Amino acid sequence: MRTRLVVIGNGMAGARTVEEILARGGDFDITMFGDEPYGNYNRIMLSNVLAGVEDESGIFLNDLSWYADNGITLHTGTRIERIDRFAKRVYAEDGTETPYDKLIIATGSRAFVPPIPGIHRPGRGYHQGVFAFRTLDDTRAMIRYAREHQRAVVIGGGLLGLEAARGLQNHLPHVTLIHAAGHLMNAQLNEVAGETLRATIEAKLGIEVVVDGRTTEILGKNAVTGVKLDDGRIIPCDVVVVAAGIRANAEMAAASGLAVERGIVVDDQMRCLDEDDIYAVGECAQHRGEVYGLVAPLWDQAKVLADHLTGVNPFAEYHGSQVATKLKVAGVDVAAMGLKAPEHEDDESLTFTEPKKGIYKNVIIRDGRLVGATMVGDVKKVAFLMQAFDRGLALPEERAELMFDLGGPAGEVKVDEMADDEQVCNCNGVSKGAICGVVQGGCKTVTGVMDKTRAGKGCGTCKPLVQRIVEWAAGGEVEEDPAASYYVPGIPMPKPELIEAIRLHSLKSVSSVFAKLGGEEDAKSKMGLASLLKMMWGGEYVDERDARFINDRVHANIQRDGTFSVVPQMKGGVTTPAQLRRIAEVAEKHEVPMVKLTGGQRIDLLGIPKEKLPEVWADLDMPSGYAYGKSFRTVKTCVGSDFCRFGVGDSTALGIALEERYQGIEGPGKMKLAVTGCPRNCAEAYVKDLGVVAIDGGKWEIYVGGAAGAHIRKGDLLTTVETPEEVITLTGRFLQYYRENANWLERTYAFVPRIGIERVREIVVDDADGIASSLDAAMDASVAAYRDPWKDREQPATPGQFRTSLPLTVLPQVPVRA
Amino acid sequence: MRAIGYADEIPPGEGRTFAVDGEMVAVFRLRDGSFRATQAVCPHKGGPLADGQIDLKQVLCPLHLNAWDLTTGCSLSGQPDLTVYPVGVADGKILLGDLS
Ligand SMILES: Cc1cc2nc3c(=O)[nH]c(=O)nc-3n(C[C@H](O)[C@H](O)[C@H](O)COP(=O)(O)OP(=O)(O)OC[C@H]3O[C@@H](n4cnc5c(N)ncnc54)[C@H](O)[C@@H]3O)c2cc1C
Ligand code: HEM
Ligand code: SF4
Ligand code: SF4
Ligand code: FES
Numbered sequence: 001m002r003t004r005l006v007v008i009g010n011g012m013a014g015a016r017t018v019e020e021i022l023a024r025g026g027d028f029d030i031t032m033f034g035d036e037p038y039g040n041y042n043r044i045m046l047s048n049v050l051a052g053v054e055d056e057s058g059i060f061l062n063d064l065s066w067y068a069d070n071g072i073t074l075h076t077g078t079r080i081e082r083i084d085r086f087a088k089r090v091y092a093e094d095g096t097e098t099p100y101d102k103l104i105i106a107t108g109s110r111a112f113v114p115p116i117p118g119i120h121r122p123g124r125g126y127h128q129g130v131f132a133f134r135t136l137d138d139t140r141a142m143i144r145y146a147r148e149h150q151r152a153v154v155i156g157g158g159l160l161g162l163e164a165a166r167g168l169q170n171h172l173p174h175v176t177l178i179h180a181a182g183h184l185m186n187a188q189l190n191e192v193a194g195e196t197l198r199a200t201i202e203a204k205l206g207i208e209v210v211v212d213g214r215t216t217e218i219l220g221k222n223a224v225t226g227v228k229l230d231d232g233r234i235i236p237c238d239v240v241v242v243a244a245g246i247r248a249n250a251e252m253a254a255a256s257g258l259a260v261e262r263g264i265v266v267d268d269q270m271r272c273l274d275e276d277d278i279y280a281v282g283e284c285a286q287h288r289g290e291v292y293g294l295v296a297p298l299w300d301q302a303k304v305l306a307d308h309l310t311g312v313n314p315f316a317e318y319h320g321s322q323v324a325t326k327l328k329v330a331g332v333d334v335a336a337m338g339l340k341a342p343e344h345e346d347d348e349s350l351t352f353t354e355p356k357k358g359i360y361k362n363v364i365i366r367d368g369r370l371v372g373a374t375m376v377g378d379v380k381k382v383a384f385l386m387q388a389f390d391r392g393l394a395l396p397e398e399r400a401e402l403m404f405d406l407g408g409p410a411g412e413v414k415v416d417e418m419a420d421d422e423q424v425c426n427c428n429g430v431s432k433g434a435i436c437g438v439v440q441g442g443c444k445t446v447t448g449v450m451d452k453t454r455a456g457k458g459c460g461t462c463k464p465l466v467q468r469i470v471e472w473a474a475g476g477e478v479e480e481d482p483a484a485s486y487y488v489p490g491i492p493m494p495k496p497e498l499i500e501a502i503r504l505h506s507l508k509s510v511s512s513v514f515a516k517l518g519g520e521e522d523a524k525s526k527m528g529l530a531s532l533l534k535m536m537w538g539g540e541y542v543d544e545r546d547a548r549f550i551n552d553r554v555h556a557n558i559q560r561d562g563t564f565s566v567v568p569q570m571k572g573g574v575t576t577p578a579q580l581r582r583i584a585e586v587a588e589k590h591e592v593p594m595v596k597l598t599g600g601q602r603i604d605l606l607g608i609p610k611e612k613l614p615e616v617w618a619d620l621d622m623p624s625g626y627a628y629g630k631s632f633r634t635v636k637t638c639v640g641s642d643f644c645r646f647g648v649g650d651s652t653a654l655g656i657a658l659e660e661r662y663q664g665i666e667g668p669g670k671m672k673l674a675v676t677g678c679p680r681n682c683a684e685a686y687v688k689d690l691g692v693v694a695i696d697g698g699k700w701e702i703y704v705g706g707a708a709g710a711h712i713r714k715g716d717l718l719t720t721v722e723t724p725e726e727v728i729t730l731t732g733r734f735l736q737y738y739r740e741n742a743n744w745l746e747r748t749y750a751f752v753p754r755i756g757i758e759r760v761r762e763i764v765v766d767d768a769d770g771i772a773s774s775l776d777a778a779m780d781a782s783v784a785a786y787r788d789p790w791k792d793r794e795q796p797a798t799p800g801q802f803r804t805s806l807p808l809t810v811l812p813q814v815p816v817r818a
Numbered sequence: 819m820r821a822i823g824y825a826d827e828i829p830p831g832e833g834r835t836f837a838v839d840g841e842m843v844a845v846f847r848l849r850d851g852s853f854r855a856t857q858a859v860c861p862h863k864g865g866p867l868a869d870g871q872i873d874l875k876q877v878l879c880p881l882h883l884n885a886w887d888l889t890t891g892c893s894l895s896g897q898p899d900l901t902v903y904p905v906g907v908a909d910g911k912i913l914l915g916d917l918s
Contacts, residue, residue: 068874148904157850257902353916358872488858500845507851511831511849520874521849521873521874522873522896523870523871523876523877523885524870524871524885526871526873526876527871542832544827544830545829545831545832546830546832546849546871546872547831547871549871550869550870550871550880550881553869558866558869558880558881560863560881562865562866562869564862798829798832799827799828800827800828800829800834801830801833803835804835805834805835805844805858805866805869806835806858806859806864806866
């Protein structure tokens with residue numbers, strides 16, 4: 001039997017250790033338990049997610065398929081409650097038990113939340129509006145809440161607190177940072193550096209900073225309304241983020257009888273004290289008295305443990321790590337390593353300050369070696385200093401060179417002078433040699449190398465260096481990462497270029513696009529091209545049916561058993577008794593297996609065989625609801641002012657008018673709309689591709705880029721208008737702008753943030769580019785070209801258009817003689 | 819080889835299903851004019867392959883977009899391979915060969 005390896009904690013250290021074990025060919029039967037409901041993601045990028053510069057999906061390091069591909073059994077959302085060291089079993093919260101031969105504990109740490117009165121609500125966890133900042137769920141909840149509020153207070157002025165404060169500014173206008181110590185980042189910086197940083201944060205970012213501020217109470221009855229400080233001051237706020245430090249998740253280990261001090265005590269092989277088969281890595285481990293709070297040490301720990309466990313080097317030892325810190329706040333450069341002030345009498349300390357520019361630099365040298373460095377406001381020399389610090393390099397005689405670039409082009413590390421094993425990405429532990437190896441292996445794009453090695457995918461500060469190494473290694477043959485920007489995979493062009501080429505050569509069919517631009521036909525690109533050509537050429541488009549996806553060939557949505565669903569149009573979700581009666585009769589006549597209300601306020605007839613579609617349409621004699629295409633779907637409405645006692649606008653009438661006009665319009669992705677009669681939002685307009693909300697005073701708000709599918713996003717307010725007519729015009733203009741500029745399958749929730757709502761507003765509302773009239777004209781043309789596809793039922797468009805493709809019933813033999 | 823239907827029952831770039839001795843066979847007419855024949859039922863979860871989109875190399879199942887090489891039947895996305903049949907056209911008729 002293979003050795004059973006169980007890992008508790010599926011975070012950065014746990015998953016990395018397993019990766020290192022697999023990389024060494026370790027043959028274990030691996031089971032992992034993670035408290036969080038996800039695969040392993042890059043926790044340090046949560047700051048960037050909060051700041052809106054990174055997408056959630058971009059931070060995953062190991063998605064669920066990685067576990068499956070490597071034969072790892074992963075239990076997400078499963079907390080381990082106890083280890084039985086003698087029976088060698090772990091017990092999960094859900095009552096299951098799992099035996100192990102070797103056990104790794106990688107439970108990380110959690111936010112330390114000081115016992116401030118009012119921070120918790122009995123029985124409810126945190127008070128409403130109070131958040132910690134540790135997990136993806138924390139970050140999501142914080143973003144959701146912050147968007148709807150005005151003032152945030154961040155408690156804690158360390159790295160995490162500063163990054164939280166900066167990130168929150170992305171979602172609400174006022175942020176105050178309260179720090180209990182006398183200066184910011186006091187764990188890493190001395191007083192002068194901390195003071196320089198404070199001045200920059202306040203002047204440059206507009207974050208108010210309170211130092212020496214001890215929070216004594218969180219105020220507010222139902223939700224947070226403010227915080228109270230020990231000097232009696234009250235700072236009003238509706239969001240509180242606690243970033244007051246971390247504590248190792250070691251209670252479970254302690255309760256199971258392991259030696260725990262500030263963390264789980266381990267020896268140089270990461271083995272728990274007096275245990276033969278239990279190890280701990282990451283932030284939960286305490287090694288030689290140190291508990292780390294950064295990722296670099298855990299990369300080293302993971303390597304040692306993997307060497308040891310796989311037997312590649314059973315005597316591998318971890319001797320502790322030198323840690324360097326960088327602040328990930330755009331525009332505020334801070335880096336610190338080692339000592340923050342001289343400790344011995346003969347330590348050399350050099351300092352340069354330029355307060356006006358927010359610059360502070362300090363280096364500390366002992367016996368000719370760098371033992372500490374702080375750079376605020378100018379971090380050009382950091383890469384060099386880090387190397388010197390990490391490896392104890394000899395320092396230049398001219399000490400000022402440690403802080404400035406004197407003469408020479410330097411300022412940056414010289415790539416050709418770097419040793420192969422020199423670490424480039426400290427977050428993910430990638431060396432220059434590893435990067436060069438990948439380039440030599442044929443990958444010559446910066447993004448490609450970053451994907452393969454993960455270099456630059458941590459805090460991101462080494463990206464420029466990674467780029468230079470790739471350029472150097474490729475000898476000037478760096479390639480732009482091609483595919484990322486293509487509209488469809490098969491034609492090597494971004495959308496604007498593709499549109500231009502199609503116009504230039506007058507390409508009106510999908511096959512002619514391949515012939516002229518792509519070389520080879522590509523099944524995965526056909527549908528996207530068909531949609532684009534149809535949008536561009538309207539009636540002149542040469543429709544080749546094979547370019548269509550099956551749904552668009554037969555105007556219905558294919559189901560899991562190869563049958564189809566039929567959804568007739570029901571504008572604005574409003575129907576009539578006559579219509580209902582007809583639908584009922586059709587459903588009975590054709591023995592429709594299921595009749596269901598859709599999420600889009602319509603009625604779905606499911607389980608219709610392909611060959612019966614034309615007959616069903618004929619019996620219904622209603623227009624298609626387009627519930628199958630990458631197209632305009634529905635406009636959900638609420639009852640609005642006609643009936644609802646809250647309604648302030650006639651949402652149903654406007655919804656019907658919108659659907660009437662834009663029905664069937666195709667695009668790069670689905671377009672789902674809603675109109676709601678007041679901000680109570682019963683029709684869910686805030687989470688639609690385009691949502692309209694009636695507000696008091698007869699006005700209408702238009703939101704764009706919302707979503708409530710697998711991805712959930714509240715739309716951005718595009719503008720507020722006075723009349724339904726303006727809503728109709730702007731809807732058309734926005735949809736046309738989206739149709740012309742979005743990538744294939746890029747929904748508005750990705751498109752709008754990519755372009756930026758301000759820019760969208762400039763174009764669509766303010767007509768800053770002067771293209772509004774051409775957008776309107778193009779939309780008019782598409783609207784005019786609308787024809788109900790269900791009308792084309794008498795004559796099949798192609799031979800056998802509706803012939804069955806599945807052995808629902810075995811087909812009759814075709815009577816042909818050889 | 820035996821005739822199972824007429825070539826013009828299949829529009830260019832599409833596929834159609836034929837029943838042959840109780841077996842379901844999907845026949846595709848590529849845009850270069852040649853034909854390919856595979857089992858009709860997707861090995862993944864039973865999707866109708868003849869409803870899929872094709873190019874000169876591959877067919878994509880319409881249900882979950884797995885891909886197979888039309889000539890060899892080899893999966894291009896980690897699924898079981900497809901059975902492929904020799905197929906040709908003579909006098910406008912589709913001729914299907916036996917499994918070799
Ligand atoms: C917002 C933010 C920004 C950061 N920025 C940086 C940075 O710029 N640079 C840097 O070096 N570091 C940074 N860090 C710190 C870095 O993320 C951590 O050092 C690193 O994640 C530690 O990894 P770990 O595996 O030890 O713990 P974690 O990544 O926390 O993983 C532990 C996992 O174990 C799970 N777990 C805990 N107990 C149990 C149990 N009993 N059963 C099952 N599962 C359990 C937890 O849910 C968690 O998923 C940042 C952290 C945060 C929160
Ligand atoms: C005056 C009080 C309200 C009454 C009487 C009421 C009644 C209803 C009823 C009867 C339904 C239909 C349930 C069904 O489909 O079976 C419904 C659905 C719904 N209501 Fe309300 N409602 C009220 C207020 C609200 C408010 C204020 C909101 C929004 C904040 C809201 C949001 C919704 C939503 C989202 C649905 C589901 C819509 C869908 O089917 O897509 N309701 N409501
Ligand atoms: S959104 Fe407003 S107007 Fe519409 S049904 Fe709800 S409460 Fe009534
Ligand atoms: S959520 Fe949508 S995709 Fe998922 S099973 Fe339901 S209908 Fe299908
Ligand atoms: S059934 Fe064919 S890909 Fe899933």
